[in-house]
Structures are given as C-alpha cells and as structure tokens.
Amino acid sequence: MTTEAPVAPGRIVLLTASHRVAPGLLSWPAWQTLHAADQVLCSDDGHPQLPYLREAGIGVEIAAPSAQELVEACAGARTVVVLPSGEGDQALTDGLARLAGSGRVQMPDLELLPGSYDLPGARLLDLVQVMDRIRLECPWSSRQTHKGLAKYGIEEAYELVEAIEDGDRDELREELGDVLLQVVFHARIAQEGREEDGAEPFSIDDVAATIVEKLIHRHPHVFGDESAETPEEVKAHWLRTKAIEKQRDSVTDGVPLGQPGLALAAKLASRVRTAGLDVRLPAGDGIGYELLALAIRAEAEGADPEAALRAAARAYRDAIRAVEGQV
Missing domain, CATH: 3.40.1010.10 (Tetrapyrrole methylase, N-terminal domain)
Structure with missing residues (x-):
C-alpha cells in the first residue's frame, strides 16, 4: 500500500x-x-x-x-x-x-x-496632503489669508513657549505640531498666489529649500572648511555670514518692533553690544524708561528679561491662587 x-x-x-x-x-x-x-x-x-x-x-x-x-x-x-x-x-x-x-x-x-520604509520626516508629506485637501474642501480654511491667520501664529508661538516652561513634553509635542501647521497653512496659501495681485507663488518646498540653503551657508564649520570649537565661535560665524547676507544700514534693521517690549529692548541692546556701539540710554521719566534700563541690564548679564518676567508672573499667579484657596 x-x-x-x-x-x-x-x-x-x-x-x-x-x-x-x-x-x-x-x-x-x-x-x-x-x-x-x-x-x-x-x-x-x-x-x-x-x-x-x-x-x-x-x-x-x-x-x-x-x-x-x-x-x-x-x-x-x-x-x-x-x-x-x-x-x-x-x-x-x-x-x-x-x-x-x-x-x-x-x-x-x-x-x-x-518593500520600502518611511524616511525621517516622511509624515510631513501626510501633513502637506491633508492641508491641501482641507484648503480645497473646508469652508473656513478655504477662505483664510495670511493676514487673517497672523494672530494664530502668535498665539501658537506663546503656547509653545508655555509648554517649554512647564516642562510638559506631551504638550510640547502638540504645540510644536500647531506651530508647524501654521507654517504649512501659510505656505499652502502662498502657493495659490491669489492673496495679492501679482504675488509670486511659492510652496512649502520653496520654504524648506530657503531655510536649508540658509542653514548650510551659516554653518561653514559644518558644511565648509571653517572650524568652530565653542558656541561663541559658532555665534560669531552666524553673525558674520548674516551681516554679509543682509547688508543692513543699521543694527536695528530686522528687529521686529511688534514683539513684547522687554524682548524688544533686550534685542536692541544685544545688537548694540555685538556691534560695539556706545549708545546712551534715552533720558526720560516714567516706568517705561525704568523698564528699558532693567531690560538692558538683564541682557548684559546674560538673562532674558521677557522669560524672567514671565517666571515672576507665574509665581504671582500661584500666589493669587493660594490666596483664592484660603478665601
């Protein structure tokens, strides 16, 4: 058988x-x-x-x-x-x-x-595709402009700073995504080139290409023949290449006046100190000039006056809540 x-x-x-x-x-x-x-x-x-x-x-x-x-x-x-x-x-x-x-x-x-694997950053492609569809099909998103979205960029940036100061990594990841959304959203609008007559369109790829080119150019110690052993030398490279690129008439050029007052004062003081200028503080009475002097002193001592004031304000908030709890 x-x-x-x-x-x-x-x-x-x-x-x-x-x-x-x-x-x-x-x-x-x-x-x-x-x-x-x-x-x-x-x-x-x-x-x-x-x-x-x-x-x-x-x-x-x-x-x-x-x-x-x-x-x-x-x-x-x-x-x-x-x-x-x-x-x-x-x-x-x-x-x-x-x-x-x-x-x-x-x-x-x-x-x-x-058969193939995602490369680092591959999920950014998903974000671009999702943004394309939302821009086309969402009644609210399809009507937004750069100016209309500007306030959200400021809000998301502040929420990101708050997450960093809180040390909340889950919140940090989410807020980084919200900031990234603003970048992709604005780039998607710019791609249409319809907000202003005659505006030259650009895409998220153009945005990425611009910052890549800038980073490579401003890091000759990484991508070129120059060397830098300390953070101070790196900063010197950065400032030197930036100055050549911008060809500014004044050290104040490029400082956004719309930022918070303490940050603005510290930024101006940093530009003055880096340029080696001898500039007297403007004479004047009132709390504004006192705050200006404090901000400049803080910058000279290596402190961020805006962050320092926020930390103090957070402590003040906690004190308020403590009193409210007692009541």
Whole structure:
C-alpha cells in the first residue's frame, strides 16, 4: 500500500510599500521576491506600483482572492506575492488568521515583506496632503489669508513657549505640531498666489529649500572648511555670514518692533553690544524708561528679561491662587 506524499504548502508574501516613497523604489529583497514569484496578485488596477512592476517584466494579475483561494494557489510549493491595496486587505488577513486557527488547513508560510520604509520626516508629506485637501474642501480654511491667520501664529508661538516652561513634553509635542501647521497653512496659501495681485507663488518646498540653503551657508564649520570649537565661535560665524547676507544700514534693521517690549529692548541692546556701539540710554521719566534700563541690564548679564518676567508672573499667579484657596 502506498501513501501519497503531502503537498508542499507553499508561501504567501504580503508585500507592503510606503505611499510616502516614490513608486518603484523598492528594496532589493522585494525585487528578488517579485521576480522569483510564481504569481503576483493585486486587487487594485490603479495601484501606483503596477507600471514599475510591468516595466521590470513582472506580470501582475488583477484579482482579489479569498483567503481559501490564496491558500489553494500556493499548493505545490508555489510562491504567491500579494500587493496590499488598502481596500479589503483586512478581510484577507482576517480570513488567513481564521484558516490558520481552525487547524483544518495546512497553511503555507506567511511572510510580511516591507518593500520600502518611511524616511525621517516622511509624515510631513501626510501633513502637506491633508492641508491641501482641507484648503480645497473646508469652508473656513478655504477662505483664510495670511493676514487673517497672523494672530494664530502668535498665539501658537506663546503656547509653545508655555509648554517649554512647564516642562510638559506631551504638550510640547502638540504645540510644536500647531506651530508647524501654521507654517504649512501659510505656505499652502502662498502657493495659490491669489492673496495679492501679482504675488509670486511659492510652496512649502520653496520654504524648506530657503531655510536649508540658509542653514548650510551659516554653518561653514559644518558644511565648509571653517572650524568652530565653542558656541561663541559658532555665534560669531552666524553673525558674520548674516551681516554679509543682509547688508543692513543699521543694527536695528530686522528687529521686529511688534514683539513684547522687554524682548524688544533686550534685542536692541544685544545688537548694540555685538556691534560695539556706545549708545546712551534715552533720558526720560516714567516706568517705561525704568523698564528699558532693567531690560538692558538683564541682557548684559546674560538673562532674558521677557522669560524672567514671565517666571515672576507665574509665581504671582500661584500666589493669587493660594490666596483664592484660603478665601
């Protein structure tokens, strides 16, 4: 009496690829597996990888097999690669799990093969895509302008500073996201170039390219031939290259007058000290001139008068709450 040899169960490969990486940029193991496969299946005839697979001579069958059909397709030690499409993939994987758990089916080897991975910063692409859609479809977002959003940028910046001062890392992460949203939102509006007649459009890529170029140029000790061993030398590089770039007529050029008063006074004092100018404080009576003198003294001593006043104000707030609790 003879017995039939068991049929080899074969192999199912679920090939994943990040939508944040350009289609066709697959890992070498992914290409090897695709070329060696007995069958490649994809349920989505618009899958972004299909043109590149076909160009590489890989035949792809557009089909959405059930879990049972997929297992049967692997009989005889066959390898079947499935390109997940995001639509119906959960049903397939759940079906395979049920078959494996039933104990009634000889299951093929099941492998999840990442064909590409997200690069650092890849989720920023998601943010850009979400912002594009919100700008087009949201009744509120679609009507916003740079001027209309300006106040939110200030608010989010202050909330970020508060999270830093509180030492709350969860809040810090959220507030950084809110500040980032303002950058992406403004860049999305600028991309349309419709807020002002004749305005030259620019995109978030232009914004990123500008700051990348600036960072490289102002860090010759990192990207060039100069050297810097101390933070002071780095700051000197920064100020020197910045001065060459801006070609300002006055050390006060570029200092935003709309910032809080103590910060404004400290910034002006910093510019004066860095330039080696001998500038007398303006004579005048009143609390404003006293605060000016205090801010300049604080800057000279290496303290941030704005942060110092906020810390004192927070202590004052706590004292108020303590008294309220007593009442």
